[in-house]
Amino acid sequence: MITPRTFVAKAPDLAGLVAALGHADFEVHRAERGSFEWYDTFDGRLHAAGLQLVLARGRDPELILASARSAPASVALSAVPKFVDGLPAGPFRSRLGTIVEMRALLPTVGWVASVFEASRRDVSLKVVSAVRVLSDVQTASGVPLTTTVVEVDELAGHPGAAKRTRQLIAASGWAESESTLVELVAAASGYDLAGFRDSPTVPLNPADQAIDGFAAVLQNLAASMKANLPGAISDIDTEFLHDLRVAIRRTRAILSRAKRVLPDETRQQFQLAFADLGRQTSAVRDLDVYLLGWDHDVAALPPTTRSTLDVVREMLVQRRQYAQEELVQVLTLPATSELLTSWSACLAEPGSAEAAGRPLGAFVADQIMKVERRLVTDGRAITDESPAAEMHQLRKGAKRLRYLVECFGGLPGDGPRQAFVKQLKALQNNLGVHQDAEVQAEWLRNVVLTEPSVRGHDEVLVAIGQLIESIEQRQRNARREFADRFRRFDSEVTRRHLRQLVRAWST
């Protein structure tokens, strides 16, 4: 246990504490004004991984990466880069990178306070116990903490000293808190350290009326759209747009199975509107996919080819910038915010159609079985000669099925659901690799034909050719793997999981 133990007091006797520490041979250091700022991703990935990333401002500013399982690591930095790539190379960056990936590091909560430290040393003058006392604590937004906080470090190899210090702090009028300092500050700031949880699942009951279940699922997706829209407009990181698009696609998938639950007019109106909005976000996302996969795509190419292709990467970055500017115009249109507002209003009072009162579990079970049968039929029709467009249609069908199963994941049946989704996901990933390669190779061929800065530069054209070949190889591999992936999906075992799942909703 490395996390410091936290003590709080509402009416502290600071002078008494200082005297008690001095009496116990602690050296009490001068109080200074200090400020700390916590960072995490929008979706709280560091919190979920049990990590804290803290910027400590002051005379020697540093960025600290702390966890309950190990000693904290720190680097001298006065500002946090937006992305992990901006940190110095080494384990600090790689520990963060594996968790944060492409997400931006954003400030979450912070405090300013008057801080003094006290430490007790042994005969070798080594610190064996240390405390920090924080008074006049205010959150970054100016909300005062109602308590004074003492943190007692747990130094490895000195549990006895830490225990005696805790007893001293308790005897001085401080009570041990179950919350850590960051949790206290987050509570005062009204911030949820878990971040935005973009889960498609909401609590559902199979006996609920279909209209209530559909509305709950769609409201959850509408909340996801609203939460991700500002980040997509500000272009904070690529995942805001990705998650916005997923919420739109999930909404469309649910609407497509809401016949006779929602009134036809409502359903069709929003189906079209969301299809249009989704389409307008595609260009940026496609370019994001190319850029996010760029290092992986070129990794197998010779180093000279990789550097020759820098010009293509730069072109991708520029086109992405133009596409983003166009996207911002769309997303900031009054029509876009009106769409989301009217959609939320509609879901609050969705109206009803003839099947709206049917039990949710049985209705959703019927829908999922229909989509699954269609997917199996379409998949069985795929041959080695089938064009890429048919594979793409199959991919869309797989996505629709997965969205349905996951969005109605609030219904019982976690075990069979996970087993079924595992096979479906494997199939969908295979089809995704195939289609991404198709689109990416086509984009590169188009660059060769249309981009004046590339034409006539033989070494660039040759390098693009090598890249296309490598992408097409990936596509061929995916094509080869397809039969096996589909066979595993189109199996009695997978169907049994699905039957178990929907049966759980009918009982």
Place this chain on the structure above:
Amino acid sequence: MKIVATYSIKGGVGKTTAAVNLAYEATRAGVRVLLWDLDPQGAATFFLRVKPTVKGGAERIVSTKGDLAPHVRATDFRSLHVVPADFSLRHLDLHLDDTKHPTRRLGALLEPLADQYDLALLDCPPSISLSSESVFGAADALLVPTMPTKLSARTLTPLVDFLADWPEPPRLLPFLSMVDRRKKLQVELVQSLTEAWPNLLPTAIPNSSVAERRGVERTPIAAFAPNTAVARAFRGLWSDLSARLWN
């Protein structure tokens, strides 16, 4: 977790100074370090002001039921922990010999701590023995301080020969230690060592009276004399090592 040993067959070449100061530089670069003092003299333990006691002695640590975690001690540097040495380590070879796979034992003891530290630095005694072999079995790299003297330079070749027969040998990373560029013979030896050992790390550690103060200060040089040439050299040496470990 990367495992690096400061190792030399010869004594008095700057192994412990390198271990303590590189550990400190590593922590400043955001690396969580466990320094394991394997030398019964316990100099690294002393320099970091840690009590030189190992509960149950070396025998308990390396025994089949041994566990390194209870022996870990905090230092005055947040990201640097130490497994201290005591005199019982003089029998480390004997205790390792009693284990089933002595050359794998030190690596096995470090394994459970792999997610708690980014770097384990093993400060080794000067010898070539069973405990050295256990270090070779565990380490990703051997950092070999080499003084620009004939005697010190001569120790590298037998080490290379020994490791040639070793399955999956650690990387050998020699560096120049305690260099006095005022001495003509040393300058010539530095030149010939640089030519003979292409994997010699670029940064050389100068001989310095500041380094001698470490016994009084009992803290890494950069913590009490950050602007000295020797402190800067250890910063450079860390940068050389870090690039080889993580780039």
